[in-house]
Amino acid sequence: MEEKIIMLGNEAIARGAYEAGVKVSSAYPGTPSTEISENLAKYQEVYTEWAPNEKVAVEVAIGASISGVRSLACMKHVGLNVASDPLYTFSYTGVNGGSVIVVADDPGLASSQNEQDTRMIARSAHIPLIEASDSNEAKNFIKFAYELSEKYDTPVIFRTTTKLSHSQGIVELSERQEIPDKNYERSVPKYVMMPASAMKRHVVVEERENRLEKDCSSFPINSVVYNDRKIGFITSGIPYQYVKEVFPNASILKLGIINPLPKKLIEEFVNGVDTVYVVEELEPVIEEQVKSWGLNVIGKEIFTRQGEYSANLIKKALLKVDEQAFEKKDAPMRPPILCPGCPHRSVFSVLNKLKIHAAGDIGCYTLGAVAPLSVIDTTICMGASISVLHGIEKGKGKDFIKNWVAVIGDSTFLHTGVNSLINMVYNKATGTVIILDNRTTGMTGHQDHAGTGKTLKGEETYAINMATLCKAIGVPNVIEINAFDVVNLEKTIKESVNGDTLTVIIAKAPCALLKGQKFPYKCVSDNEKCKKCGMCLKIGCPAITKQKDGTVKIDDTMCNGCGLCMSYCKFGAIEKVER
Amino acid sequence: MKSMNIMVVGVGGQGTLLTSRIIGKTALNNGYDVKLSEVHGMAQRGGSVVTFVRFGDKVSEPVVEEGSADILISFERLEALRYAHYLKKDGVIVVNDCRIDPMTVVIGVAEYPENVIETLQKEHKVYTIDGIGIAKELGNSKVLNSVVLGLGAKIIGFDKKDWLQVIEKTVPQKTVEINEKAFLKGYGE
Known part of the structure; x- marks a missing residue:
């Protein structure tokens, strides 16, 4: 088989893993790495899964490698921070079946919170790092990475960047290599990293890197x-x-x-x-x-x-030349925004009305930081909203957070948010945490997670119930609420922030972009009744625009029919009609 | 052949990505080396989206640089204005004549510029088309990208049947017919 097709860098990485005979892959979604797992999942021969976070993903890859098969873990650059703990010790144990960790850096911050460089981490963990410059190389270098991994008994980091992951180039396909499973043999000195064995493995790591340094000048990937x-x-x-x-x-x-x-x-x-x-x-x-x-x-x-x-x-x-023929024109910025019909907008509109500060997290809801919603005060990393709110309470006292909440998505909560919530319970916090439960991992393009009831392979599975989980770890007050019920939301949030009981509010409504989530109607404005007050514009819905005469117009192709704007119109000037 | 540099720009959700993939595949089927660059993640959410397609005998970088675009295909007027400086001297613009207000305009911190098409025409050759109007006539406003692609395809070149073949294989199965109709409307048939 010698077929030439055009492939996304991430698709080519997945193809490389498939051709290399990989049997197990675990990952957590993160731009620009997500499509690797989505594409690898299409190959029946490879077991692929979404893990709740990157640390778990790397540990799964370690387990599969120790068992004797080729394994893969994929993540974005900041995901590697979460996975650093197993990573540094994986360097010591080395592998049985070859193991590659694909890490996607994001220079230019297309969709990230920092610009860290994975090559620095590879150096400090003493793990070989490989990099390709187009889709075809990506596919071939992944295969080389597995050979390297097994020859030198080491995990290998394959580093990609946004422009490689999200650009397409021509790839020549080959057949999958059938790699025989290796035997598993118990080896305390190799796999049980207690001080006595780790001390000896550290020596092995250094010898390995020296050997690699001597050999790598003749590697065909240079x-x-x-x-x-x-x-x-x-x-x-x-x-x-x-x-x-x-x-x-x-x-x-x-x-x-x-x-x-x-x-x-x-x-x-x-x-x-x-x-x-x-x-x-x-x-x-x-x-x-x-x-x-x-x-x-x-x-x-x-x-x-x-x-x-x-x-x-x-x-x-x-060359000190600039070949630009035309001047850049002034054009008003078009920043990304929450979609029409997004349930996060509903929750944020209430927080905005109540003038509440929110410790934010990583996901679409970060977009609640900008005008007109303007409710997010902090964004640090996955899971940080809950612990940051806790830190603010411990710093300034419980009265200081009477106008604060933490907001976190369902996928992010299961990633690392739950640990922070355990900390709140344990250390007697009184704050309010809102889980924005939209039944998906939204920002990265709708991946399933442990709470959705579907696996990466599309199979039905147990869906973790957020409320039960929160109650099980001891949260005294857990309230589930429809994210579009603004009246009830307002009442609940007010009571909760003013009280002294740790409360989790689970605001539920599926992401507007999930299949079948369009409401059966659309919103229409009545310009006779419109008093030009601008209240509906304050929710920041892209389907609503102000006309020259001050009345509003709702774009019927964009409107999702959620009806949030109706909730804020005091004059009954917006109504729902059948689509 | 020196590489042909095409940009497809628009507002997140308008179908820029799919359109650039169709252009890329058509070029590939015509025997060219092809590279595409896409935007995923946060930037897609209703923001300004830009994708690049380059094809030729041998293509190195996957992006089109400022001052080097042959054709700028835009699904919205303001986005054409935003990226017009990417064009080379004799580069042309294909623009869907529609206005989508960015949030900065909706909340009144910026104004949507007047006479965008006229401004662009002062420096560039501009082809306009009412993509949404034509798409609505066909019964699905979402196929506006195929209408605009049709007009763009006429300028890019390649055989009509090459385009239709790729559209058939790329768009969702249920929408093949309407997308082909939309393409042909834009193509001028």
Whole structure:
């Protein structure tokens, strides 16, 4: 089979894992990594699952590897922080079946809360890290990563970035390799990391990295092309494509392995070219090591640590040219917003009305921070809303949080929010936590989770009941409520924040984008009755716009029929009609 | 062939991603090297969305850079204005003549610019089409992207049947017929 098709980087990564004979994959969704698992799930031969968080996913991959099969864990860069605990020790134990951890960095912050660089973590965990520069390479390098993993007895990190994960290129497909399962043998020195065995494994880790450093200069995933010897580039991943675009005839050393660096290969290259630039997004990981060897290269002196690179960025830095033919025009910003019919908007409209501050979390509801809803005060990381609210109470006392709540989505709550809630129960908190239960992992494109009753493979399964879970850990007051019932919501939130009892309010209504969630009617405004008060505009629904005469118009193609705007119209100027 | 650089822009939810994938596959079927760049995640939620398609004998980077686009296909007027500076000197614009107010306009902190098409025409060749109107006539406002793609396809080139073949394989099975009709309306048939 030699078929050429066009594939998303993430789809190619999944294909690589499939062809490499992977048997088990575990992941938590996170942009830009989500589509890897979604695509891998389509192959019957591979067991794939959504784990509640990345730590669990890596541990599942470790277990599968120890059992003797090839395994995979996928996550976004910040997910690796959650999984750091097993990761650092996985480096010590090494593998039985090959194991690869795919980590997707997000330079440019397309959908993230920071721009951290996974290459730094690979260095500190002493785990080899591989990087590809297009879809086809991604597929092939994943397969190489498994060979490396088994040959050197180590987990391997495959690092991708947003532009690789979310760009498409042509891929040549191959058959799946049938990898025989390895035997499992009990080995306390290798798999039980108590001090006596870990001390010995630390020695093994260092020897392994030294061996890899010697060997990796001849790895086929690196490539050197000598052209014009006056100017050369050391680069890897997507930045290679930008360099190639601007300098098609320069000498280029493209690194496939970033940790450890192929020292011999780099030394030869730098000595063979007059001026060498290191082009790498984010941190100067390659540059600083190369400079530490006494080699002369140019990097962050002229290139930024921030954001995504581009051909224009390289052109401007090195050639001082700007080929833009036209000036950028003034255009009002169009930031992302909650969709029409989103149940989060309903909850936020009440919080806004009550002038309540919200410690926020990671998900679509972060969009509640911006005008006109403006209710989110903090966004840190998955699960942090609940613990941040707790910290505020312990810092300033229970009266200070009489106008505060924590808001967190259902998927995020099950990810790491539940630990924070246990802490509130244990340490006598009085705050109010609102779980925005929209029955899905919304922001990343509607993935199932432990509370939805469906697996990644689409099979029916047990659905964790949020209310039962909260009661089981000891939350004294748990209230389930329809997220669109603004009257009841307002009353409940008021009572709860004013009281001294830890309360969880589960605001339930499915995400408006889930299949079959469109209401059977749509909202229409009556301009005769409209008093131009603008109340309906305060909910920030994109389907509602103000007309020149001050009355409003509801776009019937956008309106989802949720009726939230009706709840805020005092003059009965909005009504529901059948769709 | 030097690469052809196309941008498809619009408001999250309008179908920019699907449209750029159809262009990419049609170019692939015509034997070109193809690269596409997409937007997923937070930016998709009703925000300004930009996707890139490049094809040619050999394509390196997956994005279209400022000053290098041959064709800008926009599903909304303001978005055409926002990305017009990506065009090269003789680049052209295909724009769906519709207005979607961004939240900044709805809440009154910004104004929707007047005469967007006229402003663009001062510097560029602009093709306009009432995608939503035509799509509504066909019975589904959602196929506006196929209408606009039809007009764009006429400018990009390739055989009509190549486009239809890819549409058939790419859009949801139930909507093949209406999408093909919409495409042909935009294509001028």
